[in-house]
Amino acid sequence: MKRITVLFLTLLVIFTLTSCNDNTEPVPVEVPAGKPEPVNAEETVITDKELTCTLSVRCDTILDNMSDFDKDKTDIVPFDGVILGETEVVFYEGETVFNLLRREMKKNGIHMEFNEVPMYESAYIEGIANIYEFDCGELSGWMYKVNDWFPNYGCSRYKLKEHDKVEWIYTCDLGRDIGTDYSQRNGKDNE
């Protein structure tokens, strides 16, 4: 009796595991002229050479949309909307925006959650400092900007260069409130 149950459970588990396997093809990206091409995070080599760039994390758009914001979380939004002020940080040659964010958040004890999205061959940042996507209306989430440009590909595909200015900004309106428009971009991609 027990063995039959175990057998069927195993079959069920195998079936679920195999059907979960999503083999979606990566989406090709078209990058505007003059902007850096996306890299493949798995193929890049990280060396020991130390370089510097600046990093900041902000969520001031929430302050203007407080009525839409998750009521349980009102206490955790900084009063000026700055989670990490613009700071000079060290990175290693070959690292991506994602590597940098992950290390700096860990170093500063700031909470950050991501998941890997095979379709975009990149990590997707779900939440920083417990402020998550969709916390401020259904068009909200984290986006990143390097040297005043919002890349149209994922953050683990943007290879950092010396003196890059990396900004992570929370949007409440698909980027329209921070100077870009996610829905207008050709290569549909995450922040």
Add this chain to the structure above:
Amino acid sequence: MNEFKMYHPLVNFSYFAYVLGLACTGMHPLMLASSLFCSFLYMCIINGKKALHSLAFLLPAIILTSLINPLFNHEGMTILGYLPDGNPLTSESIIYGLCAAASLVSVLCFFSCFSSVMTSDKFMYLFGKIIPSLSLILSMTLRFVPLFSERLKKTAEVQKCIGKGLDEKGVFRKIKNALRILSITVTWALENAIDTADSMKARGYGTGKRTSFSNYRLEKRDIAMLLYILFLGTYVIIGNVSGQMDFSFYPVIKSTPITRYSISVFISYFLLCMTPVIIELWEVRRWKYLR
């Protein structure tokens, strides 16, 4: 050892409806603690030593649920460390996992009590007139599961006698025998369904309005108990809806301030859950006293 079962089906059903509904929806640790405590105690009273056997299933369920949550949920202000995949491990997600496990286990315990108190004739008595076909289907389906497992056991025993049991050597042979046993049992169930249909037709099912016989009478003590359950249940639901039992886990664990009113709500929830246990203890005491 189950005095609550002797009460009117309406009393039994209203108790379980309130308690299961509240145990599913409430996430306040005080509430979970009282439902977990009462449901397990009641299950022990009903099943005696057999209840302890179910611990073998319940404890792994608790551990598994509380471990799985922090693996997939990384929200929370208190970072304890980092998981191998790089996401933070937070104390909030662990506590949420524990609370979800407590809720799951107490609901399971309550359901185990429900199935031994609310027998199918009680169910048919309550719902046979209001929703005849649905209650027939429900009671047949509910009966089907234990019947099927019983027959599965029987078939396995018979197959074992002819040397096609599950303890034969070889994985392939085992699978083959298991499938054979399953196929026999399914065939049996299907054949049984046809028999049931024929039998029902022969007895004139569907030709007219059905009458039903029942032995249940709403006595004075049933009415008193019903009023007690309805009063407490409604009081708790009002308290729950007005936010006296609110508890948020993310991003920081925060309970609504405990006031006199909310304490009264928690106490009434505890009393509501304890009803069958109190009845049981009361009866034991009276029995001793009368002797």
